Amino acid sequence: MAKSDQKIPLGDITRPRRIGFLLIPGFALMSYASAVEPLRAANVLAGKNLYRWRHIAIRGSDIAASNGVRIQADASINNAGRLDAIVVCAGGNPQAFDHTPTLTFLRKAARHGVQLGGVSAGPYLLAQAGLLEGYRCTVHWEHIPAFTETFPFLHLSRSLFEIDRDRFTCAGGIAALDMMHAIIRIDHGAALASAVSDWFLQTEVRRGEVAQRLSPTERFGVHHPKLVQALLRMEGEIETPLSPRELAKFAGVSLRQLERLFARHLGTTIHRQYQRTRLEHARVLLRQTTKSIREIALATGFALPTQFSKSYRRHFGLAPAHERRVTSVRSQLQDDRAS
Incomplete structure (x- = not known):
């Protein structure tokens, strides 16, 4: 483990970089901690304050x-002060977020040249x-x-993080450690970034383009x-499902061979597995968008709402309409606890 008295030589730093963590009620604590702790470690290892940060509330x-867990706010969106960067930390159901003053605050910051970032569900708010x-x-x-349905024309990747000019976005969780390694490297060089990663026992720093999810x-x-190929194709063809024969052709096996693979390795049929994949996708859309049940x-590939x-x-x-009502109640309870 890196020692706190180990100093990384740096050039002259005229002033610390000022970062505001905009914490949206119900934010993901793991994502926030993975983003802020590397900044603290960088300060300790460098022996000087390279970064200063404050916590910004949208209310309260x-x-x-x-x-x-509650974090005491240092400022609000009405008196955030001068900042070099803002990191939006959010979680839960970002599609339900409806707070015009927060979006106005972010737009104003962008006009003033503030770098903007988001972790976990934070990028959703930046898109809003x-x-x-x-x-x-x-x-x-x-x-x-929900993101692709709501913002179909944005350049969304499935990577761990993206740093593009004055925007930086991260999928969340411990991937924020990887993103902060990249940011510290840009700001202060590879030696300090590596020392920070070593501090957190991060023996492998992942690049941004690494996939978020485990493989099938x-x-x-x-x-x-061949079975993995078929499963991946199922996940990629939700709106217009392929026939079992088309899946088999894509995987390079006969239909009978593919049916045996699904039965032997997954204990199900091609049709049932495909329908399960589509229904799980539908559940996310029900919980995170305002699209109608028909839409x-x-x-998700159902011709009729009754069939769906x-x-x-x-x-x-439970029925889709009931799922949506339950989600709405849970979201309201979470908002009440957070306020």
Whole structure:
């Protein structure tokens, strides 16, 4: 482990970089900690304050994370002060976020040349404010279906993080450690960035373009390459599902061979697995968008809403409309706890 008395030689630093962490109620604590702690470590290892940060609330004097931990705010969006960068930390259901003053605050910061970043669901809010147009960006995989439906023309990747000029976005979780390594490297060089990663026992620093999710081999516990190919194709063809014969042709096996692979390795049929994949995608859209049930049915390959509702109820035990009501109640309870 790096020692606190180890100093990394740096050139003259005229002043610390001022960073504001805009904490949205219900923000993901892991993502926030993975973003702020590397800055503290950089200061300790450099023996000087390279970074200063403050916590900004959209309302009130403290902000509750998704797990109930509260962070005391240093400022609000009305008196945030001069900043060089703002990191938006959010979680939960960002599509439901509706606070015009916050979006106005972010737009004003952008006009003044402040660098803007987001972790976990934070990029969703930047997109809502219209601040990711023309930029590469990423967001947590859980929010990708809603993001692509709501902002179809943005350049969204499925990577761990993206740094594009004065925007930086991160999928969240511990991927923020990887992004901060890259930012510290840009700001102060490879030696300090490596020392910070070493401090946190980060023996492998991942590059931004690394995929967010485990591969189908790891997620499903299957190793047959033809079956993995078919599963990946299923996930990529949600709105217009392929026939089992088309999937088999894509995987380079006969239909009978593919049916045997699904039965042997997953204990199910091609049809059931494909429908499960589509219904899980539909569940995300129900929870994170305001699209109608009819629109979601079409977006997940169901020709009729009645067919979709019947399949959804059979799989999840409740109707799509009920799912949406339950999600709305849970979101309101979370907002009440956070306020």
